[in-house]
Amino acid sequence: xxxxxEAFSRNWIAPLGFxxxxxxxxxxxxxxxxxxxxxxxxxxxxxxxxxxxxxxxRGDIVLCSDMTFxxxxxxxxxxxxxxxxxxxxxxxxxxxxxxxENAFLKYPNAKAVMLAHLYGTPSKMDEIVAICxxxxxxxxxxxxxxxxxxxxxVKCGTFGKYGVLSFNGNKLITTSGGGMLLCDNKEDRDKxxxxxxxxxxxxxxxxxxxxxxxxRMSNVVxxxxRGQLLHVxxxxxxxxxxxxxxxxxxxxxPVTMNPYLKDTAPNFWLSCMTVNExxxxxxxxxxxxxxxxxxxxxxxxxxxxxxxxxxxxxxVTACGNPVDEDxxxxxx
Numbered sequence: 392x393x394x395x396x397e398a399f400s401r402n403w404i405a406p407l408g409f410x411x412x413x414x415x416x417x418x419x420x421x422x423x424x425x426x427x428x429x430x431x432x433x434x435x436x437x438x439x440x441x442x443x444x445x446x447x448x449r450g451d452i453v454l455c456s457d458m459t460f461x462x463x464x465x466x467x468x469x470x471x472x473x474x475x476x477x478x479x480x481x482x483x484x485x486x487x488x489x490x491x492e493n494a495f496l497k498y499p500n501a502k503a504v505m506l507a508h509l510y511g512t513p514s515k516m517d518e519i520v521a522i523c524x525x526x527x528x529x530x531x532x533x534x535x536x537x538x539x540x541x542x543x544x545v546k547c548g549t550f551g552k553y554g555v556l557s558f559n560g561n562k563l564i565t566t567s568g569g570g571m572l573l574c575d576n577k578e579d580r581d582k583x584x585x586x587x588x589x590x591x592x593x594x595x596x597x598x599x600x601x602x603x604x605x606x607r608m609s610n611v612v613x614x615x616x617r618g619q620l621l622h623v624x625x626x627x628x629x630x631x632x633x634x635x636x637x638x639x640x641x642x643x644x645p646v647t648m649n650p651y652l653k654d655t656a657p658n659f660w661l662s663c664m665t666v667n668e669x670x671x672x673x674x675x676x677x678x679x680x681x682x683x684x685x686x687x688x689x690x691x692x693x694x695x696x697x698x699x700x701x702x703x704x705x706x707v708t709a710c711g712n713p714v715d716e717d718x719x720x721x722x723x
Contacts, residue, residue, distance in 0.1 A: 392618070393618070394410055394613075394614030394615070394617045394618050395611055395614040395615060395618075397409075397410075397614065398410055398610045398611045398614050399611075403610050404609065404610055404611050405609065405610060406607035406608065406609050406610070407588075407607060407610065408609075408610030408613070409610065410610045410611070410613035410614040410616075410617060411430045411607075411608055411609075411610055411613040413613075413617060414430055414608075414613040414614075414616045414617050414620070415428040415429065415430055415571070416428075417617060417620055418556070418571060418616075418620065419573075421546075421620060421623065422546045422549055422573075423545075423546060423549075424546070424549040424573070426549055426554065426573040426574060426575055427573070427574045427575075427576065427577045427579075428571050428572065428573050428574075428580070429571065429572045429580055429583050429584055429587065430569065430571055430607070430608035430613055430616075431569065431571060431572060431587060431606045431607065431608055432568065432569060432570070432605075432606055432607065432608055432609075432612075433557070433559070433568060433570045433606075434535040434555055434556065434557030434558070434559065434569075434570030434571075435462045435466060435570070436570060436587070436604070436606040437555040437556070437557075437570040437571060437572035438462065438463065438465075438466040438505075438531070438533060438535075438555050439466040439469055439470075439604075439606075440572055440583045440586060440587065440604075440606065441466075441531045441553035441555060441572060442466045442467055442469065442470050442472065442503075442505075442531070443470060443586065444553060444574070444579050444582065444583060445502065445503045445529040445531060445553065446502065446529075447467065447470045447471075447472040447502060447503060448470060448471055448472070449470070449472070450471065450472075450473060451470075451471075451472045451502045451503075452472070452473050452498050452500060452501040452502065453467045453472050453473070453474055453475070453501065453502065453503045453505050454491060454494050454495070454498065454503070454504045454707075455467060455474040455475065455476055455477065455504075455505040455695070456476070456477060456479070456485065456486045456505065456506055456509070456533070456695075457476035457477055457478055457479065457486075457694045457695050457696055457706065457715050458478075458479040458484060458485070458507075458509055458691070458692055458694055458695075458715040458718065458719075459507040459509060459533070459692055459695065460507075460535075460692055461695065461698065461700075462535070463505060463507045463533045463535075463695075464476075464505070464695050464701065467505060473705075474505070474695070474701065474704050475494060475498055475501070475704060475705035475707065476694070476695045476696040476701070476704060476705065476706045476707070477491050477494055477706075477707055478490045478706070478707065478708035478709060478710075478713050478714050478715055479509070479714050479715045479718070480709075480714060481650070481714055482515070483509070483512050483513065483514055483515065483650060483651060483652060483655075484509050484510070484512065484649060484650070484715075484718060485507070485508060485509050485512065485513075485514035486506050486514055486515075486519065487708070487709050487714070488515055488518035488519055488522060489709040490707050490708050490709040491504065491519065491522050491707075492522055493707050493709060495522070495525075495526045495528075497705075497707060498705070499526070501526070501528055502528060502529065503528055503529040503530070503531055504519070504522075504528050504529070504530050504531065505531045505533060506519060506530065506531070506532055506533060506551070507533040507535070507536070508532075508533070508534055508536060508537035508547050509536065509692070510536055510649060510657075510661045510663055511536045511537045511539075511563070511630075511657050511658040511659060511661070512537075512540070512649065512650075512651045512655070512657045513537065513540050513541065513542035513547055513651070513652065513655040513656075513657060514542070515652070516542045516543075516545075516550050517543075519550075520550055520551075523551075529551075529552050529553075530550065530553075531551055531552070531553045531554075531555070532547065532548055532549075532550050532551035532553065532554040532555065534547040534548035534554055534555060534556055535555055535556060535557035535559075535562070535570070536557070536562070536658075536660050536661075537657075537658060537660070538556050538562065538563050538564065538623065538658065539563055539623050539624065539626075539627045539658040540656065540657050540658045541655060541656040542652075542654075542655050543654050543655070548573055549573065551575075552574075552575050553572065553573065553574055553575070553579070554572075555570065555571070555572060555573070556570060556573070557569075558570060558571070558616055558619070562660070563623060563626050563627060563630065563658050563660055564616070564619035564622065564623050564626060565615070565616075565619060566608070566612045566613065566615045566616040566619065567612060567615060568612070569608050569612050569613075569616060570608075584607075585603070586601075586603050586604055586606075587604055587605075587606035587607050588603065588606075588607055589603035589604065589605060590602060590603025591603065626658075627658045627659070630658060630659040630660060630662075631657075631659045633659065633662055634648070634659040634662045637662045637664070641664065645666065645667040645670045645672075646664045646665065646666055646667060646670075647665050647667060648662065648663065648664050649662070649663035649665075663691060663722060663723065664722065664723055665718060665721040665722045665723075666721045666722075667721075668721070674690065674720075674721060674722060675690070677723060678690070678723055688723045689723065690719065690722065691718055691722035691723065692719070693719055694713070694715040694716060694719055696713075697716070697719070
């Protein structure tokens with residue numbers, strides 16, 4: 392409230408401003424990175440700008456996580472790109488490095504990889520980064536669900552050329568609505584700022600030479616983020632307690648909690664489970680029973696290649712039976 396009130400007392404409630412500047416600096420400091428950050432009105436806006444900065448245009452192929460929310464894939468299509476979806480693996484439920492390598496064999500001209508850290512669980516970054524470097528592909532890291540998550544001591548969002556965070560109302564910390572773009576160089580960050588502020592050229596009048604967007608975060612919203620950021624580790628700790636409570640409480644039932652690698656520290660954004668194979672219980676019936684006890688649950692993300700809007704897009708797996716189809720069938 393102090394940061395919000397300062398925005399009003401200094402009569403600066405519009406986009407840009409001191410809270411935006413400070414929030415960008417404070418997030419970078421928290422992440423422990425030299426990346427350059429940009430406050431935006433949504434994580435999806437950040438993903439869109441990352442796609443533009445990566446040079447994705449009409450017909451360009453982007454290899455994209457399949458087990459994710461649609462906001463990961465949609466920005467590829469905004470620029471006329473073609474998403475090809477990559478199956479997940481069972482160790483983290485994230486993009487399968489083996490399937491990604493198979494995809495590059497099938498689509499050697501793929502220009503970028505759009506990787507999402509599902510439910511705040513870090514992906515197998517050593518393998519993914521190595522594959523992207525091998526094939527000269529730009530890595531866009533969708534860490535919208537994974538702020539504060541760590542892979543081998545390094546915060547998620549700082550592995551790719553571009554990283555994206557979300558501060559939507561349901562995330563670990565929130566600005567009510569908002570996001571942030573992370574760039575590994577200042578030139579790209581400045582270009583993103585230009586595009587996010589309607590691509591207004593430096594002239595006495597309103598001069599526009601390329602299409603721009605109204606994507607900037609307001610100074611008031613950034614003030615909320617600054618206050619929330621002070622509690623990000625506390626929220627992460629509480630989320631782990633929730634996950635551990637479910638793990639213990641459901642331990643004797645035929646269900647399995649969402650897994651993660653030993654050398655990672657997820658933020659446990661959402662606690663998930665799958666009903667074990669061969670169990671006669673339908674996950675949707677479990678969801679209905681939980682609702683009777685005021686426990687909110689929902690199915691896992693429906694894989695993108697199963698979505699009607701992406702029915703014509705490619706899909707690559709490393710095995711005969713897609714892992715994410717099985718997870719979606721059995722998961723909550």
